[in-house]
Amino acid sequence: MKAEEIAEPVQDGAVAIESPAAARGPLAMQAISLNKDFRLHRGEVLSAVRDVSFNLYRGAVVGLVGESGSGKSTVAKLLAGQERLTSGEVHLNGHPVALTDRRAFRQYKSEVQLVFQDPFSSLNPVHTVRYHLERPVKLHQNKRSKAELDPELTALMEQVRLTPASQFLAKFPHELSGGQRQRVSFARALAAQPSVLLADEPVSMLDVSIRLEMLNLLDDLRERFHLALLYITHDIASARYFSDEVLVMYAGQIVERGPAEELTQEPAHPYTQLLVASAPDPDNIGSILRSGGKRAARNVESAPRVTGACPFNPRCPFAQDRCRSEDPPLMRISSARAAACWRLDVAAPQLFHQSEGGVAHEGLGGPLV
Amino acid sequence: MTTTAATGTELSGSKASTLGANGGGDEPILDISDFSVVYRTDRGDVRAVDGVNLALHAGEVVGLAGESGSGKSTLAYGSCRLLRPPALITGGSVVYRGRRFPSGVEVLDKRPEELNVLRWREISIVFQSAMNALNPVLSVGDQILDVVEAHMKLSKDEAVERVASLLDFVSIPRDRMKSYPFELSGGMRQRVMIAMALATEPEIVIMDEPTTALDVVVQRDILAQIVELKERLSFAVLFITHDLSLLLELADRVAVMYAGKLVEIASSEEIHHEPAHPYTKGLLNSFPSLRGPRRELAGIPGTPPDLRNLPPGCSFLPRCPYGTTACQDIDMSLAKVATSADPDHVTACPFVLPGTPVPPRGTRSNGAPDGLQPEAISAQ
Amino acid sequence: MAALMVDTGVTPPAEREREKRERFGWWRRLPPKAKVGALLLGFFVLIAIIGPTLAPYDPSYQNPNPSLSLNAPSAAHLLGTTQNGQDVLSQLLTGVRMTLELALFVGVVATVIAVIVGISAGFLGGMWDEVLSLLSNVFLVLPALPLLVVLLGYLPQKGETATILVLAFLGWPWGARVIRAQTLALRNRDFVAASRETGERGWHIIMFEIMPNEISLIAASFVGVVLYAIGASVALAFIGLADLNTWSLGTMLYWAQSDQALTLGAWWWFVPPGLLVALIGTGLVLLNFGIDELGNPRLRSGSGTIKVGGRWWGQTDPTPVLGHSQRRPSRVAAFLHSFSREALTERPTEVAGPLP
Incomplete structure (x- = not known):
């Protein structure tokens, strides 16, 4: 049986797939067919983001996984309003977002906040921690006097566990460690009292030993403030632990999506499989790093993007003629999972044997474990 | 060829005693003992590396793990005397014993001009940021050629041929010789760096987080390449990284560094399954794994200490879940782990054994603020 | 310095020591070049302020006594007299004020223009950047001194204000270019995006996020313009393009030259103003280097050894x-x-x- 006979194309990714994140809380933000083109030199156009759709729910974490250049940071900037959409729509609490003027933008910013990747560059070196937190409190909570500000700042610092607050508030960014700076970044985003938090690789610049603590903090904040959280990362293992739903992005498109545990344990798309296979694994006894021998087929880095073909086909071991001539849409595998691949029947046969055996064609739903 | 010889701890500072120390006759190719480096500042010395013993054997991959500021890069660069002022080596010995130097060379005794013989020809380095280490206005072929011509006596044609075969080694098409660094992808640039480091057939290659800036897929590809080249050219690797999970798969032995001191050395198997030092345990419990059942992860709370002002006794005490007042009196010297099957497994913690359970919260006696207690990630 | 204190054997209490270090810390952290430059300039600024009151004679008073014409330094006239019997020291003490005052005004006006043009070009980008960069490039290639001569020659009155305006008009583009380049670099830093994330307005980002990071650059450009203004104003006065009824270092040199002090061997007439111009210039250059080092510690020659x-x-x-x-x-x-x-x-x- 061919893949497209089993898996039906997803018409509108945001609607047809039951996101596992939906169980956590109400819908907060919808990204509908986001597209972003960048004009390069000599009139070339780079489609950084192509037809990306997903939903964010209050209290839930959606993980967006991809390599550098896959467009995952551009998605965050589009949602944050830092970049203009080429086409597509963003809905916040059911209403389309129109950032027509400064007032609308500031209004939007008190709902949606972005946390940057690099804590060494996202804080202004000439200002103290106090300044960084005071501004959003003044702008978004309209607390101006010192008597109003001080308790609020102290509360913020305690929420990100930078205590004693008075001591840290007086410091400059260069006096803080990377982890402490990123805590300040979190506090600054929280000061606007948002409902949606977009975290663009929030821990990738930090030491491994500190990452977990920061992710725990972020998770704690999500729970306490019932935030809808988009967690962008290149580390699929952390997305497994930290997210409800995982979206895998490649060359500007979402190539696979599904519940975190299912997707990481039984990846369907060849790219997701490659990502999972590449993660360091101490338990991997037969690791190519140990045998010191033959490598797998050489991976093509940075192949030029061709429209009208599967973007992964130059690196894909299952690529066929169809993959080189037609770009696969996201196709439903189960009620909560979808992948964009013509050759799912070969790439992930186990997912199909199960569905053939038990579940009817339309209702592919049910956990696939 | 995995070698198991005496670990650094059993070696005393002098050359003479190490010569006859091991009956196996397997001398380490690089023998660092009691090695200390400080950074001189107006506000006092920063003790970046403090009395470290580490041995690297021929053809071996030793991983050096630790968080930023733990002194792992200072140790590696300092042992080749590549650090710039205000760095100052305050003591110890570094003996290099390569094929061309069978009786051993004391690196710390060398005068500046004598060190040039060792550098690159014997010990080379792959830097973390290839973009910064490569010259942007020279083609990559010319840059490798420079290294070859500076350190080997070859004719022009032979040198060019050698550059081409080096690029073959690292799977870069020969026509890329004329490319400039900015025309290459991050992974390709890092491969060029590796080709450059191997240009003169060194016996030791120091790799300072060579893949940290790269994507996982490319990272794995390059690591596999390094391992493959190591098998063919049989050089020893000192691999520096903050990612312990990577080392467990890649390295023969792993040395864990904390606040300028080595806290545990063992084979990667031992580190993985029988970690003895609380810091190593914390590191192992810090990274989420893709495979196997979901574990409870704890991480390491708190921040590394100020190297200017270390706490008395064990420097990990403020962050240690096992800490007791007795820890303030230990000197953090490495001792053999009694229960371990590996005779070379050493740890700086005299109290905690591989199997010791973590004491429940709140029973700690070292007075860390409660907000810094370890917490388990909530399994969803 | 700390080592010196310890050597004397009198160790003050640690508390007082620390207090002292905090109070004078900024001065001690200054690079030596900046210290020397600041001391030198401070001395001349002091002269500019109190000089005229210290002057023993009226600088314009022409002593009719012919025996007092072109006298070498003596107890009565410490730096001698001019051909007209005027006291050189008094002229010098009065002239420093005028020269520094003019240069300072030029510095302020030109730096303000440079900051406005440079930051707008860098921050706004696009069309603005093109136009403003073109403008500053055009001004940069204008031959400054000949143009000054022409402009001042045609202006109806040759007062201080006219000189200040013309000098500032021609002195801003260098600073504007450097500030634009720095702004371009800063604009793409995450902290600018982060403050937009906070909802800050454009002008707030320019004033409070970008400009504070350029302080050392702006200061260096100010010092550079002041240096240029001193040189240019002295040169203009020397060729007579200034109000010759006032006293500045330039007009002193003009009169010395027109009255043939050099051929008459009256060194005390032209050497002191020339030396002062050189010393003020040296002070400014040193300060400029010092500010550069402050902004970029890698330039410090002492560090790294x-x-x-x-x-x-x-x-x-x-x-x-x-x-x-x-x-x-x-x-x-x-x-x-x-x-x-x-x-x-x-x-x-x-x-x-x-x-x-």
């Missing part, structure tokens, strides 16, 4: 080792060493083989 074993180790030396004698041996010792047994192990025993 360490003294070990009686030798300075620099950036290109290997890491020094404490306690090992690593002084370069004499040529004779090196020659003798080459015969020793150890020397054999220091050289490779085999040459490079082919790649496997």
Whole structure:
């Protein structure tokens, strides 16, 4: 049986797939067919983001996984309003977002906040921690006097566990460690009292030993403030632990999506499989790093993007003629999972044997474990 | 060829005693003992590396793990005397014993001009940021050629041929010789760096987080390449990284560094399954794994200490879940782990054994603020 | 400095020591060049402020006594007199004020223009950047001094204000270019995006996020313009394009030249103003270097060296080792060493083989 006979194309990714994140809380933000083109030199156009759709729910974490250049940071900037959409729509609490003027933008910013990747560059070196937190409190909570500000700042610092607050508030960014700076970044985003938090690789610049603590903090904040959280990362293992739903992005498109545990344990798309296979694994006894021998087929880095073909086909071991001539849409595998691949029947046969055996064609739903 | 010889701890500072120390006759190719480096500042010395013993054997991959500021890069660069002022080596010995130097060379005794013989020809380095280490206005072929011509006596044609075969080694098409660094992808640039480091057939290659800036897929590809080249050219690797999970798969032995001191050395198997030092345990419990059942992860709370002002006794005490007042009196010297099957497994913690359970919260006696207690990630 | 205090043996209480260090810390952290420059300039600014009141005579008073014409320095006239019997010291003390005042005004006006043009070009980008960059490039290539001469020659009155405006008009583009480049670099830093994330307005981002990061650059550009203004104003006055009824270092030189002080051998007339111009210039240049070093610590010549074993180790030396004698041996010792047994192990025993 061919893949497209089993898996039906997803018409509108945001609607047809039951996101596992939906169980956590109400819908907060919808990204509908986001597209972003960048004009390069000599009139070339780079489609950084192509037809990306997903939903964010209050209290839930959606993980967006991809390599550098896959467009995952551009998605965050589009949602944050830092970049203009080429086409597509963003809905916040059911209403389309129109950032027509400064007032609308500031209004939007008190709902949606972005946390940057690099804590060494996202804080202004000439200002103290106090300044960084005071501004959003003044702008978004309209607390101006010192008597109003001080308790609020102290509360913020305690929420990100930078205590004693008075001591840290007086410091400059260069006096803080990377982890402490990123805590300040979190506090600054929280000061606007948002409902949606977009975290663009929030821990990738930090030491491994500190990452977990920061992710725990972020998770704690999500729970306490019932935030809808988009967690962008290149580390699929952390997305497994930290997210409800995982979206895998490649060359500007979402190539696979599904519940975190299912997707990481039984990846369907060849790219997701490659990502999972590449993660360091101490338990991997037969690791190519140990045998010191033959490598797998050489991976093509940075192949030029061709429209009208599967973007992964130059690196894909299952690529066929169809993959080189037609770009696969996201196709439903189960009620909560979808992948964009013509050759799912070969790439992930186990997912199909199960569905053939038990579940009817339309209702592919049910956990696939 | 995995070698198991005496670990650094059993070696005393002098050359003479190490010569006859091991009956196996397997001398380490690089023998660092009691090695200390400080950074001189107006506000006092920063003790970046403090009395470290580490041995690297021929053809071996030793991983050096630790968080930023733990002194792992200072140790590696300092042992080749590549650090710039205000760095100052305050003591110890570094003996290099390569094929061309069978009786051993004391690196710390060398005068500046004598060190040039060792550098690159014997010990080379792959830097973390290839973009910064490569010259942007020279083609990559010319840059490798420079290294070859500076350190080997070859004719022009032979040198060019050698550059081409080096690029073959690292799977870069020969026509890329004329490319400039900015025309290459991050992974390709890092491969060029590796080709450059191997240009003169060194016996030791120091790799300072060579893949940290790269994507996982490319990272794995390059690591596999390094391992493959190591098998063919049989050089020893000192691999520096903050990612312990990577080392467990890649390295023969792993040395864990904390606040300028080595806290545990063992084979990667031992580190993985029988970690003895609380810091190593914390590191192992810090990274989420893709495979196997979901574990409870704890991480390491708190921040590394100020190297200017270390706490008395064990420097990990403020962050240690096992800490007791007795820890303030230990000197953090490495001792053999009694229960371990590996005779070379050493740890700086005299109290905690591989199997010791973590004491429940709140029973700690070292007075860390409660907000810094370890917490388990909530399994969803 | 700290070492000096310890050497005297009188160690003040640690508390007072720390207080002192905090109060004067900023001064001690200044690079030596900046310190010398600041002291030199401070001295001249002091003269500019109190100079006219210190002047023993009216600088314009022409002593009718012919015996007092062109007198060499004496007790009554410490720097001698001019051909008209005017006291040179008094002229000098009065003239410094005028010269510095003018240069300061030019510095302020030109720097304000440079900051406005540079930051708008860098921050707004696009069309604005094109137009403003073109404008500053055009001004940059204008031959300044000839244009000054022409402009001032045609202006109806040759007062101080006219000179200030013309000098400022021609002095801003260098600073604008540098500030634009820095703004371009800063604009793409995450903290600018982060403050937009907070919802800050554009002008707030310029004033409070970008400009504070350019303070050392703006200061250096200000000092540079002041230096240029002193040079240009003295040169203009020297060729007579200034109000010759006032006293500045430039007009002093003009009168000295027109009254043939050089041919008459009256060195006390032209050397002091010339020397003062040179000293003020030196002070400004040193201050400028110092500010550069403050903004970019890598420029500091002292940093990156360490003294070990009686030798300075620099950036290109290997890491020094404490306690090992690593002084370069004499040529004779090196020659003798080459015969020793150890020397054999220091050289490779085999040459490079082919790649496997």
